[in-house]
Amino acid sequence: MTENLAANRLQSSGAYALELDGVARHFGALVALSGIDMRIAAGERRAVLGSNGAGKTTLFNAVTGDFLPTAGRIRFFGEDITDLPPHERIRRGLRRTYQISQLFKGLSVIDSIFLACRGVSRRRFSLLRPAAADVNMVQARSILEAVHLEAHRDALVATLSHGQQRQLEIALALAGAPRFILFDEPAAGLSPTERRDLVAILNALPKHIGFIIIEHDLDVALRVADYVSMMHNGHLFKEGTPQEIEADPEVQQIYLGGKHG
Amino acid sequence: MSLTTVADGAVPQQNWLDKIGAGHVILAVALVLYPLVASDFFLTQIAGYSMIFGVLALSLMLLAGYGGMLSLAQITVAGIAAYAVAILGSNNSNVLGFGWPWWIVVPFAVAAAAVSSALIGWISVRTEGIYTLMITLAIATATFYFAQQNYAIFNGHSGYAGIHAPVFWGIDWRDPKPFYYLCLGLAALSYAAVLYGSRSTFGMTLQAIRDNPRRMRALGYHVTAHKVFAWFLAGILAGLAGVLLVWFNGRVSPGTIGVDVAIDILIIAVIGGLRHPIGPFVGAIVVILMQTFAIDIVGAERFNTLIGLVFLAIVFISPDGILGLWGRIKPHLAQGSLRAGP
Numbered sequence: 001m002t003e004n005l006a007a008n009r010l011q012s013s014g015a016y017a018l019e020l021d022g023v024a025r026h027f028g029a030l031v032a033l034s035g036i037d038m039r040i041a042a043g044e045r046r047a048v049l050g051s052n053g054a055g056k057t058t059l060f061n062a063v064t065g066d067f068l069p070t071a072g073r074i075r076f077f078g079e080d081i082t083d084l085p086p087h088e089r090i091r092r093g094l095r096r097t098y099q100i101s102q103l104f105k106g107l108s109v110i111d112s113i114f115l116a117c118r119g120v121s122r123r124r125f126s127l128l129r130p131a132a133a134d135v136n137m138v139q140a141r142s143i144l145e146a147v148h149l150e151a152h153r154d155a156l157v158a159t160l161s162h163g164q165q166r167q168l169e170i171a172l173a174l175a176g177a178p179r180f181i182l183f184d185e186p187a188a189g190l191s192p193t194e195r196r197d198l199v200a201i202l203n204a205l206p207k208h209i210g211f212i213i214i215e216h217d218l219d220v221a222l223r224v225a226d227y228v229s230m231m232h233n234g235h236l237f238k239e240g241t242p243q244e245i246e247a248d249p250e251v252q253q254i255y256l257g258g259k260h261g
Numbered sequence: 262m263s264l265t266t267v268a269d270g271a272v273p274q275q276n277w278l279d280k281i282g283a284g285h286v287i288l289a290v291a292l293v294l295y296p297l298v299a300s301d302f303f304l305t306q307i308a309g310y311s312m313i314f315g316v317l318a319l320s321l322m323l324l325a326g327y328g329g330m331l332s333l334a335q336i337t338v339a340g341i342a343a344y345a346v347a348i349l350g351s352n353n354s355n356v357l358g359f360g361w362p363w364w365i366v367v368p369f370a371v372a373a374a375a376v377s378s379a380l381i382g383w384i385s386v387r388t389e390g391i392y393t394l395m396i397t398l399a400i401a402t403a404t405f406y407f408a409q410q411n412y413a414i415f416n417g418h419s420g421y422a423g424i425h426a427p428v429f430w431g432i433d434w435r436d437p438k439p440f441y442y443l444c445l446g447l448a449a450l451s452y453a454a455v456l457y458g459s460r461s462t463f464g465m466t467l468q469a470i471r472d473n474p475r476r477m478r479a480l481g482y483h484v485t486a487h488k489v490f491a492w493f494l495a496g497i498l499a500g501l502a503g504v505l506l507v508w509f510n511g512r513v514s515p516g517t518i519g520v521d522v523a524i525d526i527l528i529i530a531v532i533g534g535l536r537h538p539i540g541p542f543v544g545a546i547v548v549i550l551m552q553t554f555a556i557d558i559v560g561a562e563r564f565n566t567l568i569g570l571v572f573l574a575i576v577f578i579s580p581d582g583i584l585g586l587w588g589r590i591k592p593h594l595a596q597g598s599l600r601a602g603p
Contacts, residue, residue, distance in 0.1 A: 102475060107469055127463050129460050130461075
């Protein structure tokens with residue numbers, strides 16, 4: 001077993017941010033994921049498309065460690081993280097957002113982002129108020145700008161609109177030097193204007209931060225992704241550039257056909 | 262770039278009055294001058310007693326308001342400090358009483374209370390909502406019966422009597438005026454600490470855990486450790502209140518930590534409101550006034566009925582307590598007809 005792990009580490013070149021080898025996940029008789037092989041280069045932006053129940057969120061949960069895969073290995077920047085608990089993966093720079101916003105209703109926007117920055121640093125039990133020049137506070141303010149929420153700095157999270165809450169959801173994932181982010185349907189429920197804003201936010205992220213985005217809206221997904229993977233019934237069945245995917249007749253049949261039909 | 266963001270984010274220089282708030286200054290002046298007009302009875306039995314129970318309810322407000330953890334064990338924690346004062350200091354019950362000086366006894370008593378509180382917290386943070394309430398109720402009840410039946414440490418049913426507040430700086434701190442200022446000092450300090458702490462890193466963390474523990478875990482926080490630390494801090498407040506309570510009564514017995522008192526503290530906190538640290542003190546004044554004067558209004562047999570009806574009326578009109586009531590009236594006063602309807 002140990003030799004196997006060592007061999008896996010040797011095989012990996014480290015040029016990949018995320019490598020999945022034959023990842024599978026069964027819930028009893030239900031096969032949610034089956035034989036997923038995926039290589040995502042450092043800094044690459046990947047869209048994962050597929051209908052409801054295709055296994056996209058299950059894939060995210062396996063990568064973040066929310067539950068372990070039934071089979072297969074997952075490597076993060078060359079390191080085998082298959083058996084690591086979620087917080088160890090967070091410490092290595094892996095972040096995620098949630099399909100349904102997971103925010104702190106009773107806090108202000110800036111305080112929420114500050115806590116996200118402080119989460120991977122020290123002095124979490126401090127009984128002092130953070131100074132304006134506190135390093136995590138400075139980080140929080142620059143993230144606030146990155147997600148276009150400067151105007152709502154001191155607003156209570158509960159008073160934000162749905163679109164602003166989605167932006168804050170992204171802000172929490174940007175805290176504390178992420179290297180790779182999993183975006184779970186960030187555009188869900190957004191208006192066309194808010195979607196354009198979201199595309200701008202994602203495209204303006206620092207180039208070294210790679211991500212996977214699960215998205216039902218092809219317009220959003222194809223405009224932010226370098227490469228697209230299609231999922232169906234727990235399998236990856238097609239990969240290609242956004243142009244190839246958009247032009248593919250089979251994809252149009254399954255995805256767009258299903259959507260419009 | 263970072264330099265400009267710091268400048269942008271810096272709070273403009275405020276003068277001290279803006280920082281503290283005019284309301285706080287007026288309240289402080291009024292409370293400091295109160296002994297000039299109040300009788301000894303109103304100084305200790307009403308004001309002092311209200312502030313002791315205010316601090317006790319404040320320890321519950323810290324847990325419930327910021328941490329989302331309801332507790333019925335706050336009087337138990339205070340009782341541990343009170344018993345510690347009786348056992349480590351002097352009493353006239355001829356049981357234990359080590360006779361240590363007050364400046365050793367008080368830190369020990371408060372530390373014992375804080376550690377016990379952390380232990381109660383550690384047991385109860387595995388549960389949520391009504392189950393936390395039930396577990397802490399079980400702990401409070403068990404402690405009550407243990408104290409009643411144990412003679413070696415708790416001196417059983419009669420408990421300890423003859424406990425005196427210390428005499429130092431030439432002042433007998435049990436005299437009405439000094440004792441009032443002692444209570445005022447503790448209440449003001451506790452209130453200021455909780456108000457300040459609510460915006461501290463830990464305070465924000467606690468509120469974030471209340472709102473979404475799952476996300477806090479995903480952000481790298483140890484949720485249980487933060488909750489237990491909140492219990493520890495609440496234990497310090499409850500312990501300090503327990504010390505003043507035993508100095509005030511001069512005695513401590515199982516009756517001091519009974520379940521009825523535990524419920525009184527919950528009622529005080531709920532009547533006052535759990536959203537701001539001033540709530541527990543407002544609630545304490547209302548409840549102590551009612552407990553003292555309801556007998557005069559409706560007679561000894563019915564005074565609990567009156568208290569219960571007032572409690573029902575307040576939570577019926579405003580689930581957020583008296584603070585919530587004020588929050589609803591304030592916009593009407595400030596804006597009058599300009600206020601937009603819902």
